[in-house]
Amino acid sequence: MITGKNYLGHQLSAKGSKTYQTFNPQLNIENDSTFTEATSEEIDEAVALASEAFKPFRTTSGKQKAKFLNTIADEILALDDELIQTYCSETGLPEGRAKGERGRTVGQLRSFAELITEGSWVEATIDTAQPDRQPISKSDIRKLLIPLGPVVVFGASNFPLAYSTAGGDTAAALAAGCPVIVKSHPMHAGTGELVASAIIKAAKKTNMPNGVFSNINSSGIHVGGELVKHSGVKAVGFTGSIKGGRALYDLAAQREEPIPVFAEMGSINPVVILPEALKNRNESLAKTYAGSITLGTGQFCTNPGLLLGVKSEGLSNFVQNLSNEIIKIEPSCMLHPNIIGAYEHNKQKAISQPRLTVTADYESDVQTNYARQAITTVEGKTFIENPTLHQEVFGPYSIVVQCENKTQLKTIISNLEGQLTGTLIADNDEASNHPEIVSALQNRVGRIIYNGVPTGVEVCPSMVHGGPYPSSTDSRFTAVGIHSIKRWVRPFSYQDWPNELLPNELKNENPLGISRLVNNKQTSDNI
């Protein structure tokens, strides 16, 4: 049941006077529930509870934390139809997507549970003492990764489950041993509260400390800012716009004690299409990309917003084919009137730039809140000269840039803002014949794809979801996959510490049987 209240640790609370509702974009009406924005007092309480919970939670064993994560997954599944219906009513997304995203969310929780049950992720590193070393003896030193402290996670508008309340950031932070305070996304506050209730149930069932998780409502930006500035908060996770992520990064950097912010922000995900591929697969490529550009109404951070090629008959045909294919696709609903409003505004802004040709713009009538897909094209020189054309248009829109030659293509790639992904479409020897293009692309992105589409972010250890600024605020981490746990931990050394007082991960006996670097050799052996 949705109460509209905040979870301050295990307790529901609604002391504020500011309320708001979520919106059903398919029906174009407000949903029933009313949510109460958290007050400063409630924020303080959530942070105080998290700080207190951190004391026992940071040394809670991997197996116990895994039980917590698996129980969260179970409780999310137990929400069953109520969750799916609420999700759909707050996003306009179809049931299939809701179920798929729930599967992804549950899968993420279980994969972190597996990681911490096994336990080697703490990178235990041991150098034993050398009492007789000359000229001075060497101490016994042992290192492992420990949690940073309370983490604030901002729910994402476009992934109410997988990148929100119990999404990747939360799962990774809890797995690391960090209490989490979620700043719920106002567009899907009901979905958020339901998932929060599942987390609280799981926390109680597995005896986790009160304050290990809180869920904070707010419709504006003030509450998020207060959370990031709070001295008890030690790190921040965010998925959203460049403007939003940068604002949080700036607040965190300006604190007396600066804290890390991992913000996964905008990206236009360049796709480079080489001539042979255009020659051999023009129509099928056009079809594939029309699908990728409109997938989820273009509301993915890996949406291909920029296609690059060298001016040719093949490229002209591709623009035509892509435009024909995309117009055939039925328009679909966007997440919220604000999102469709921003899409229409940004699309118009892009389309109205000088020396740009609109080759497709869905013209038939569409339902309210449905997005009209569009394709535009410009010459390389125009793209270089006009940074407005580099900006993300969040939605089913792409621009095709027709470069003068390969040198200009390389120049454009080299000067792109940082991106989550880059894709190369090539046939036969084209990839090996263009090392400079591959190299330029690699330097601007976090993930490079060969003959595929950037949409679809696999959750697996080899995935990098992140990249050079502004695709993320810290390219040294990924937001997806088990290694995203590294965002929320720090290395810590024990020197000459008594064996019996060391954490299990570092004891001579290796009671957890984990893999450790002992005197520079990776081993699971005892010492």
Place this chain on the structure above:
Amino acid sequence: MITGKNYLGHQLSAKGSKTYQTFNPQLNIENDSTFTEATSEEIDEAVALASEAFKPFRTTSGKQKAKFLNTIADEILALDDELIQTYCSETGLPEGRAKGERGRTVGQLRSFAELITEGSWVEATIDTAQPDRQPISKSDIRKLLIPLGPVVVFGASNFPLAYSTAGGDTAAALAAGCPVIVKSHPMHAGTGELVASAIIKAAKKTNMPNGVFSNINSSGIHVGGELVKHSGVKAVGFTGSIKGGRALYDLAAQREEPIPVFAEMGSINPVVILPEALKNRNESLAKTYAGSITLGTGQFCTNPGLLLGVKSEGLSNFVQNLSNEIIKIEPSCMLHPNIIGAYEHNKQKAISQPRLTVTADYESDVQTNYARQAITTVEGKTFIENPTLHQEVFGPYSIVVQCENKTQLKTIISNLEGQLTGTLIADNDEASNHPEIVSALQNRVGRIIYNGVPTGVEVCPSMVHGGPYPSSTDSRFTAVGIHSIKRWVRPFSYQDWPNELLPNELKNENPLGISRLVNNKQTSDNI
């Protein structure tokens, strides 16, 4: 030979008009050589060369980079007496320290060479394709760590070799594949230039690209600021004061493209002495700590500047013993008149605080630039109420805080600023009987020491040199040991990339024979 010029890549350059000299604090005279501060034009050139060098250097094999690092070590040793004499004349430190630090520097370079020759440090992670997976097929995805780009390293005043020109930051960045621009420390610009010449020689001998290393002179803060703000610079390493490190962090965070700054800054390295230990080892502890406080004239970032105990006869005796012991130690020279000036100023500021007792202050005549060691003591309440007493006094000075009881001791530890180290002095069951004190200490530091001294930072994989702010700007990394390479790299994924075009680390055949995580199993096997 010292020319006083900057190295812009392989070329010496001195276009500026601002010059300065280094100072011999033992003789209290300026040294002969004159150094020319770099101009904005020269800074631009160094960064442009580094950006150009990054293109080939970032894919240079581990073995080739290792040859470069080992040759740097060889060339540093070949500088022989000229380096040692210059070091001593610019620091006032004895020859033994110079040679010891040279050994540490050479050892660091060789340990990174070993790391990258072996090659597994890139954390290669492979998830092979599952074309038949339902509901959708899974791509082949492969990840490794790649270098960030040109790194600016700031030389440290107190470690002209091990944390400066070819010190830990530089060695780690070059090992990662990042070109390095050193902002030479003005107090030891001659030592810096000699080491820079060794690096350039090694770069030429091993065919590294021009621009892989530059050495920039400056006596003020302007040049460093320009470097950090330069769009071509992708990360910063710094060792020094909180004020200096924070200023660079702020500049980097305010850039259009923010970049990571790893600054290792101040610390007072709390030492907690429990009653039994005071009872059993009062005199020997006093002697050991008098030595640790005055080691290297107290000019170590791990100098124990704060000793904490519970008020008792044992603690009173310890303060007396420590004071007696420290007065016996012959004063020694500080690095520079500015450093001794700051020491005297900060010591006087500390000493003049209300309700503080000076129990030792070396009174006999000392040579110019020699530091008079001092010990003071206050009650816990006074320490809590006066943040001035928490500030680092860089030099041979410590304050002993006599807490009312263990609760107050725990409160003081819990509220300390972030520290590089914390030490626990305990006998018998004292450590196991005080888990809350150990836990509080662990939460504020990067390394915890049992019955030892914090001075002496072993270079080994298990070392953490770093910690919560303000001991460092990013507690998620260590500045010492092979894992410090992680500061300068980011993860990068290839999706469905042709095997022959993958880097060797990720090829099916595993030609480097490195350990990789393949389908969630760590192995050196082929695929």
